[in-house]
Structure formats: C-alpha cells, structure tokens
Amino acid sequence: MKLDLGISPCPNDTFIFYHLSKQGVAGNPVRLVFADVEELNRRAIEEARHAITKLSYAAMARLGDRYRLLQTGGALGRGCGPILISYDPMSADEARGRMRRVLIPGKYTTANLLMHLYLNDHGVDVSRIEFIPVRYDEIIPALNSGDADFGVIIHEERFTYKDHGLSAVQDLGAWWEAATGLPIPLGCIAVRNDVPEHLIPAIENGIRSSLQ
Structure with a gap:
C-alpha cells in the first residue's frame, strides 16, 4: 500500500517527517506531497485526498468523520500564535x-x-x-x-x-x-479513516523517531 503524505514546506514538517520519508510505514512506501497548509486543509475537507496529512486544528474539527487525529506531530504552544x-x-x-x-x-x-x-x-x-x-x-x-x-x-x-x-x-x-489559559492549537497530523488500523502505531512511531 502506497501512502500519500501531504505536508507543508515548513521546516517543522520536513523535520518531523524525515523518518517516514526515508523508511516508509511498516514496509509501505510513502510519497511526499508538498502544499501550503491551507491547500492541505482544502484537500482534506473537499476530497479527503491524502492518506496522511498536516492540517490546521481548525480544519481537523470538521473532519472527524473522515480522518483521525494522531497522538504525535501536533503543534500546540505558547507565545507563537498568529x-x-x-x-x-x-x-x-x-x-x-x-x-x-x-x-x-x-x-x-x-x-x-x-x-x-x-x-x-x-x-x-x-x-x-x-x-x-x-x-x-x-x-x-x-x-x-x-x-x-x-x-x-x-x-x-x-x-x-x-x-x-x-x-x-x-x-x-x-x-x-x-x-x-490554554496553549494555542496550531497544526496537527491526521490519518484518513481507511488507513489500516495496524499502520497507525507505525506512523506515530515514525514521527517520534524523527523527533528523538
């Protein structure tokens, strides 16, 4: 199974997805697709295009029926908002x-x-x-x-x-x-609901490997 991974050209994204881009997901190759985060939001909302994708948290709130939020790769912070x-x-x-x-x-x-x-x-x-x-x-x-x-x-x-x-x-x-009193919810990583369940931990671990 070939997995499309939609990410922005932001240095944060290229860093956290390094491992997945090189090693794939449990033997499945990953194809990187670069786009501005709003374009990735639009693709997810209008057509659920990418199997794995960077999203704005605001967009993710619209996508619970098509995507699931990963436990890794999200950007929440303080002093870093728009x-x-x-x-x-x-x-x-x-x-x-x-x-x-x-x-x-x-x-x-x-x-x-x-x-x-x-x-x-x-x-x-x-x-x-x-x-x-x-x-x-x-x-x-x-x-x-x-x-x-x-x-x-x-x-x-x-x-x-x-x-x-x-x-x-x-x-x-x-x-x-x-x-x-909460950190700012900026961006997250989501996986389309048709991605096999057993691949989710491998995707999350791949992101962790890039961060460690």
Whole structure:
C-alpha cells in the first residue's frame, strides 16, 4: 500500500517527517506531497485526498468523520500564535472600529478561527468585514500594495513584518492564552479513516523517531 503524505514546506514538517520519508510505514512506501497548509486543509475537507496529512486544528474539527487525529506531530504552544497587523499604526480598539477588509492565510486555518473568536469576543459584527484568503507569504506584500488595511500573519512573517514598515495590532495567540489559559492549537497530523488500523502505531512511531 502506497501512502500519500501531504505536508507543508515548513521546516517543522520536513523535520518531523524525515523518518517516514526515508523508511516508509511498516514496509509501505510513502510519497511526499508538498502544499501550503491551507491547500492541505482544502484537500482534506473537499476530497479527503491524502492518506496522511498536516492540517490546521481548525480544519481537523470538521473532519472527524473522515480522518483521525494522531497522538504525535501536533503543534500546540505558547507565545507563537498568529498576529493581526496593519498598514497604519493604531490601537486594537481603533482597528476593530475601522476594520472592513482583512487578509487571512486561509478560510480553514486556525489563524482565521482565532480572528473570528477574537472579534466575536469584542462584540464586533463580522458580517461587515470581508475576510480575504491569501497565501500566508503573500499577506505582507498585499498589505503594502494597499489590497487591505489589515492582515493576519503566521509562520516566519511573525518575525519580519516590522522590517516591512507594518505594525502589530493584536497578538491573537496572546489573546487566546489570556482568555482560555490554554496553549494555542496550531497544526496537527491526521490519518484518513481507511488507513489500516495496524499502520497507525507505525506512523506515530515514525514521527517520534524523527523527533528523538
């Protein structure tokens, strides 16, 4: 049985899947398929394409009937969440009042879910806001081009937005931690339900082998 493994080009993914890519799963070869995490979310939700896949936790919440969550490879953390940024410096209160167009790194991402939860928590009518999906690495250039006034950034963009003259409005991860006391649920690894049960421990152990 050949297993498709959908992963993002994020260094975390390439690291944790090294063992599976080299050794396979209990004698079954693994074929790596690289895609942005939102594309992987979409493929899972719309067609359950990959046997093993990286997903946003927000997407996994929609997929309990088609995928199962693995016990290894998930990314939950503190101080590492998405950040709402703007072209012009302003307070969070001012931003919530002015917000009309927001660039997001994907409809099914945890970043988008946190953004909606944050706005709902502050009584903002999200129906007046246009949320525009853009690949995560295109959000900063799009803001600087005037495509929107706000964007939600993830990954390495969290560390580089100031270099592009942009300003932080709200650390959505910090808001989540303060509101819930819980770590931020970012990404997870899931296996399609038709993957034989006896292969699940081998997949999880393969991920552990890369981490140890």
